[in-house]
Amino acid sequence: MALIGMMGSGKSTVGFWLARSEGLRFVDLDAAIEERQDRSISEIFDADGEGRFRDIEQEVLDQCLKSSEPLVVSCGGGIVLRPENRARLRDRAWVCWLRANIETLGHRVRFGDSRPLLGDDPIADLTAISAARSEFYTETAHGIVDVDGLEAEQVAEQIRRVWPRPVSTP
Numbered sequence: 001m002a003l004i005g006m007m008g009s010g011k012s013t014v015g016f017w018l019a020r021s022e023g024l025r026f027v028d029l030d031a032a033i034e035e036r037q038d039r040s041i042s043e044i045f046d047a048d049g050e051g052r053f054r055d056i057e058q059e060v061l062d063q064c065l066k067s068s069e070p071l072v073v074s075c076g077g078g079i080v081l082r083p084e085n086r087a088r089l090r091d092r093a094w095v096c097w098l099r100a101n102i103e104t105l106g107h108r109v110r111f112g113d114s115r116p117l118l119g120d121d122p123i124a125d126l127t128a129i130s131a132a133r134s135e136f137y138t139e140t141a142h143g144i145v146d147v148d149g150l151e152a153e154q155v156a157e158q159i160r161r162v163w164p165r166p167v168s169t170p
């Protein structure tokens with residue numbers, strides 16, 4: 001299963017809870033990238049630019065999607081930018097879009113780690129990015145959960161309700 005959605009939509013926290021409750025391995029794609037590169041996302045953006053970050057992101061996603069072990073994967077918000085990623089996610093995973101309004105996102109990113117795509121006016125940036133990506137999230141997702149006003153565990157519960165469990169999963 002893969003979780004997609006804007007930065008601040010809660011993918012990492014929800015993915016962690018979901019994996020734990022389902023007894024599945026959890027992969028946070030941003031954390032996997034940082035571990036593999038031994039540097040932070042911001043450092044990758046600063047030193048090598050967004051294009052290089054997207055290349056690494058695509059490689060790590062491909063590895064996850066080839067895994068024979070069932071995983072819960074939390075993707076970075078921009079995973080849907082590349083058509084190859086959208087197609088592979090749709091083909092090889094069950095994809096859930098954690099959809100949030102701008103107020104929710106703005107509130108959450110304020111308390112989060114540094115995000116290289118957000119500048120001095122994060123609400124304006126989130127609004128523009130969300131508008132530009134919305135069609136890609138729609139195209140990629142098999143299921144949608146609206147997360148506004150919900151705690152991470154409640155979101156995980158909503159996902160469990162719409163997730164068509166693989167037959168082999170106990």
Ligand code: S3P
Pocket residue numbers: 005006007008011030041075076077078079115116117
């Ligand atoms: C990005 C979102 C971030 C991270 C990078 C780019 C984006 O992940 O991958 O800063 O393009 O939306 P989160 O969605 O986990 O914050």
